[in-house]
Each structure stands twice: as C-alpha cells, then as structure tokens.
Amino acid sequence: MDCNQVFVLKVKKVIFVFTLLIAFLSIRNDTFAQVESAVSPDSVVAESAHAVSGEHGATEHGEEKFEPTKVIMEHIADSHVWHLWGHTSIPLPVILYTSGGLEVFSSANFHHGEHDYQGKYNKYRLVTGLKQSMTKDMFNKNIKVVGADGQIDEAASDTVIDFSITKNVAAMFIAIALIVIVFSAVAAGYKKRVGKAPKGLQSFFEPVIIFVRDDIAKPNIGHNYAKFMPYLLTIFFFILFNNLLGLFPIFPGSANVTGNIALTFVMATATMLVVNLNGNKYYWKHILTPDVPWWLYPIMIPVELIGIISKPFALMVRLFANITAGHIIVLSLISLIFIFKTLAIAPVSVAFVLFMDVLELLVAFLQAFIFTLLSALFIGMAVEEHH
C-alpha cells in the first residue's frame, strides 16, 4: 500500500507540474499566435497551407498565405475527408438526414469544398475551416444546403442533420476495432491458460486491468465495485486507445478524437447517467434534503442540482482541453518552420515536438486515468452506504 501512496503522490505532483507547464505553453502559444496574426498581413508569408504536409502545394496551387491558426484549427476540428499527405486523402461517407429522407454519398463529390453536390433532395455545399459562418444552432454544421440562387440557404440548412462518418468517427471506429481485437485476444489468453501465469499481450494488460480494479475502483467505490468494473475498464481503455492513436501522426491515428468536445460530452454524459442511475437514497437525500437549516434549502438544493451537472461537465472539459492543447502545441511548433520559412528552425521545432510528444504520451495515460478515477469517485459517492 505504501508504494501506491507514493505513486499517487507522485502522479499528483506530476499532474500539477505538467498542468502548469501546459498552461504556460498554451498562454505563450496563444499570445504568440495573436502577435503572429496581427503581424502577418504586413510580413506576407507566402506559403501554401498544404505545404505543411506535402511538397506539391506550392507549385500546384497559387501563392497563398500560411495561416497557422487555420491549419491547426483544420486539424483540431472534425473533417469529412481523411487527409493523408499532399493531395491524397480518403473520402468518407456523408450521411444526411433531411426532411425528405436520408442522403448518403461520398465526400469525394465535394472535391475538397470546391464543388457543390446535387443530392436527391437538395444541393449541398461543404463549408470548411474558418470560412464557416456561425450557426445559431448549438451543433456545428459543415454541410450547408445551397438554394436556387447559388447562395447558402441557412433556414434549409438548419433542417438538415449531419450523421456523416467523419474523420473522428472513422478514427473512433478504428480504435474500437483495435480495442475489441486486443481484448478478445487477452480474454482468449485467459481461456487458454486457465489459472496459469499470463503471457504476451495478456501479461501486458493484466497489470493495467488490475490497476484499474485495485487502485481506481476498489478504494473509491468500495465493496460494490465489481458491478462498475466493465464501465470503468471500458472508459479507461477507450480514452487511452483514442489518446494514443491521436498521437500517431499518420493514417490510423492523427485524428483528434478525445480532443473533440462531442466525444468527451458523450463520455461525461455516460458517467453522469451511471452515477445518477445508481445513486442510492443517501445520495438523493443529500441532494434533496441537505444537512442544513431548512431556510437554506432555496440556495442549497439548486447548488446540489448544479453539482450533478458540473461534475461531469468538468470531466468533459478536462479531457477535451488537455488533448486539444497537446495537439495545438505540437502543430504550433511544427508551424514555426513555415512561419519563419527556414529549415534552421527545424531542429528546434523537432526537439520541442519530441519533448511534447513524450509529454503527450504521459498525458494520454494520465487523462484516461483521471477520467476513470473521477468517474469511480463520483460513482463511489453515489453508492456509498451510511450506517
């Protein structure tokens, strides 16, 4: 147990130090980006946006200003194509739910947003990056309905719901396939070697599974932990695999899956549902009739009710911000080369990127751990028995 305490203490210290570091770097990066965007109109940085990932850009396309913010935001945000390198990208299926019915077609039809596509019911246009206008709707829409006059019809666009298999969805499916394959293999190992020592992949994951059980579930939930083990293990490995794949720079990886608010929103909602559906009478009593004088109820009950939402909200933002921040920093460092238009800066960039990647590797584990730990903590608070 001593070792665990030391470990937790160390993790806390590490979290603290790296949070400070990330905060510092993010602030530095933000101010830098602002300064850059303020300066850029004068010092014309003529470079193709595509040059970041390929050498064809500068020759095939016209001279174009290199905008790091745009490049980074394009990566951070979701996309209807999976960009591989240069002009090679994998088109992904677009699935639209319109008032007329479902529309399914390949995103290759948009030709990277250069062409409109005439579907069965409407004509659609792909609006990418910063060109996209803000929608009144809560949800993002990259695919707009084009009216008869060739202009975007916002009213019609609002009725179209986009269920496309985007880059993030595809990356998530790959991660899920990987998880299923890996853990089926691990489970097969247990079936093959009943009661024997683990071997191979099985011995790699067993300590992690036992860590989740003994250091996350048991101390936070208590004797009733077994019921929540499948959920905790699933969120742990789902976040971990997606985090790690996000660090991988080309095809199966490279998507910012766990750094997308939609995904963290779903995960946090899942935790909220698990917590509140399993909450016992003590949990609800604590929320609805807190242990305070009755005249404080008008303040306390709303505060407690907000607490139900704010806890998963913090989970959502924490994971999203940590992973997104990591991706932004790495891309910013790479962008330095193109901003300064010199190879001389490359070693510095690469060195920093290496450092950040190693850090992100740690963050990938850490965030999976923290999300699972806090979920277990909230579940533990909801199922705790008071005698």
Add this chain to the structure above:
Amino acid sequence: MELVTPSIGLVFWTALAFICLLILLRKLAWKPILGAIHDREQSIDEALNKAELAKQEMTRLTAQNQDLMQQARAERDEILKEAKTLKDGILNEAKKQAQVEGAKLIEKAKIEIENQKKVALAEVKGQVSTLSLEIAERILRNQLDDKAKQEALVANLLKDVELN
C-alpha cells in the same frame, strides 16, 4: 467557438459506438478476464492457505513424532529396567533355590552318609561279632581242651558281654 460546439453526428456515433463497445467488451472481454483474474487470485490464496495449513500440520506431526519417540524411549527404558529387575529377581530366586536345594542335597547326603555309616557300622559290628565269634570259637576250641581255662573264659566272656 467551433471548437467547443459538439456536432450532433459525432455525438450520435460516439454514443452508439460507445454503448456497443461497452456491451461487446463486457461480454467478450471483461467478464472472462475479471473472472479469470479473480479465480486465479482465489486459487493462489487457497494454495497459500493450504501451504500454511500443511506447514502447521507438519509442525504438529513433527512434534507428535517427537513425543511418540520420547514416549517410546521412556517405555523402552521402563521395559529394560523391568527386565533387569525381573532378571535379578529370577537370578536371586534361582540362587536361593539352588542354595536351598544344595542344602537339602547336602542334608540328604549327610543322612545317607549317616545311614551308610550306620549300616557300615552295623556290618562292621556284625563282622566284628562274627569275627569275634570265630575268634572266640577258635579260642574256645583251644581252651575247651582245658577245663579250667574254659571256665575262666566263660566267666570272662560273660563279663565282657555284660560290659558291652
């Protein structure tokens, strides 16, 4: 702002995929894995407990053996002692008996000797008397020739007989 507005499509697919993953892994992976880990831990615990019990049993048995050994040794000593006393007793008895027997034999021998002596004496006496008679006869024969002497002799003889 785009960054923090979730898109409904991604929310839908994530929720769907996550629920599927949860159900799939629960059935496919977590149940067998956690079950196997639990079983193995239990079997290890059991084995350790059994080993502990075996150890205790072993100590108990060793102690018992020691006890038995000691007891056996004590018993052996006892038996040996008893045997020795018994032997001594028998020996003494035998000695005594032998002595008594010897004494008896000696007594018998003495009586026999006495008897023999008596018999021998009687015989000697008889022989002596016979010899005496013979001698007396001869003497008498010799002396009967002479009357005076005969009478003297008879008187003498009578005297002797009486003295005897």
